[in-house]
Amino acid sequence: MTKWFGYSAIAILAALASPAMAKSWQVDPAHSTLAFTNSYQGVEYTGRFRRFTAAIDYDPNDLAHAKFDVAIDITSLDTQNSERDHTALGADFFDTAKFPRAHFVTTAFHKAANGKVVAEGVLTLRGVSKPVALTVSFKPDGSAAVLDVTAQLKRLDFGLGTGQWADTSMIGDGVAVHGHLSLKP
Amino acid sequence: MPLRSTETGWGALVRAFHWLIAVLIIAQGVIGLAMVQMGLTPAKVRVFALHKSIGITILALVLLRIAWRLTERRPADPVGMPRWQRHAAHGLHLALYVLILAIPLSGWWFNSAANAPLVWFGWLKLPSLTGGLDPVWKPRALLLHQALFWLLVALLVLHVGAALWHHFRQRDDVLRRMAFGSRKYSGDAR
Numbered sequence: 001m002t003k004w005f006g007y008s009a010i011a012i013l014a015a016l017a018s019p020a021m022a023k024s025w026q027v028d029p030a031h032s033t034l035a036f037t038n039s040y041q042g043v044e045y046t047g048r049f050r051r052f053t054a055a056i057d058y059d060p061n062d063l064a065h066a067k068f069d070v071a072i073d074i075t076s077l078d079t080q081n082s083e084r085d086h087t088a089l090g091a092d093f094f095d096t097a098k099f100p101r102a103h104f105v106t107t108a109f110h111k112a113a114n115g116k117v118v119a120e121g122v123l124t125l126r127g128v129s130k131p132v133a134l135t136v137s138f139k140p141d142g143s144a145a146v147l148d149v150t151a152q153l154k155r156l157d158f159g160l161g162t163g164q165w166a167d168t169s170m171i172g173d174g175v176a177v178h179g180h181l182s183l184k185p
Numbered sequence: 186m187p188l189r190s191t192e193t194g195w196g197a198l199v200r201a202f203h204w205l206i207a208v209l210i211i212a213q214g215v216i217g218l219a220m221v222q223m224g225l226t227p228a229k230v231r232v233f234a235l236h237k238s239i240g241i242t243i244l245a246l247v248l249l250r251i252a253w254r255l256t257e258r259r260p261a262d263p264v265g266m267p268r269w270q271r272h273a274a275h276g277l278h279l280a281l282y283v284l285i286l287a288i289p290l291s292g293w294w295f296n297s298a299a300n301a302p303l304v305w306f307g308w309l310k311l312p313s314l315t316g317g318l319d320p321v322w323k324p325r326a327l328l329l330h331q332a333l334f335w336l337l338v339a340l341l342v343l344h345v346g347a348a349l350w351h352h353f354r355q356r357d358d359v360l361r362r363m364a365f366g367s368r369k370y371s372g373d374a375r
Binding site: 040041042043045079080081082083084087090164165167170 | 225226227230231234299300301302303304307310317318
């Protein structure tokens with residue numbers, strides 16, 4: 001009885017609170033990707049992180065309550081080149097022995113001058129936390145939705161391949177990140 | 186020094202192809218054997234890129250060389266050379282041509298299957314032969330590349346040995362005409 005009362009209270013509170021909260025979405029991992037593009041020896045390549053989790057609260061009409069919280073399993077890196085992956089996970093780059101995960105959490109959303117939604121946040125990668133802005137594209141599709149986010153990072157900002165690997169003609173500094181999330185209610 | 190080959194000697198272009206490709210193959214073999222021993226540093230990446238660039242250069246030179254060879258005659262074999270030796274020599278030469286085409290191609294194939302970049306001397310981007318990663322053929326292409334290389338080493342031992350045998354034992358002009366072109370008229374009847 002007490003239990004039932006507790007659940008009911010939570011449900012009622014949740015129902016009361018929900019108008020003020022942005023809609024929470026479930027991410028469909030089978031149809032979602034977290035990819036990036038960089039250059040290696042002057043040739044562009046795309047890599048992806050096969051395992052990540054994302055908690056998405058988003059309503060385009062209520063940006064004040066929107067929130068993205070993404071945890072990335074760096075060891076799930078796949079650039080379709082096992083030698084490159086091996087190098088990238090090593091101490092000179094992602095150093096997954098020490099930093100197996102990366103984390104991104106938003107701090108604020110706003111509409112940019114061009115009308116696009118920008119999510120300001122902090123990315124923690126290889127022990128370095130830096131502000132990162134995502135450009136957000138949200139497309140409702142019936143009760144579901146598709147969320148695409150892009151960001152431009154610099155690998156050297158996060159200490160990926162410093163020292164002998166800092167030569168950006170071999171490995172480009174710029175990294176274009178593209179997240180494609182299939183959202184279900 | 187004629188550009189084209191004659192009845193008695195190799196032309197300047199064939200000799201240029203022969204020695205340039207010879208030097209590149211030796212350099213390529215040394216680089217190839219050394220680079221796989223290197224630790225994982227940017228230098229290793231650069232040496233691999235150099236190996237790929239030299240390999241593509243050899244492939245292009247061999248194709249040009251074959252195209253040129255098809256347009257001209259080859260000098261006659263030494264007089265009195267037994268039939269089996271002629272067949273052995275021509276067969277060996279054919280095998281060498283096949284190998285110096287197949288080795289760079291197998292390297293290109295391996296590189297493609299490994300989804301590694303291929304930019305000739307950092308300047309000309311070359312396409313993948315597999316359209317991206319091919320985990321099934323990657324180890325096979327590497328094995329083929331290595332096996333063909335060692336076969337080439339074995340055949341080059343025969344090739345160089347035969348050239349020296351002709352020069353020092355047979356005292357004919359087989360080595361001389363590849364080194365210097367047409368032999369000077371020395372009075373002996375051919």
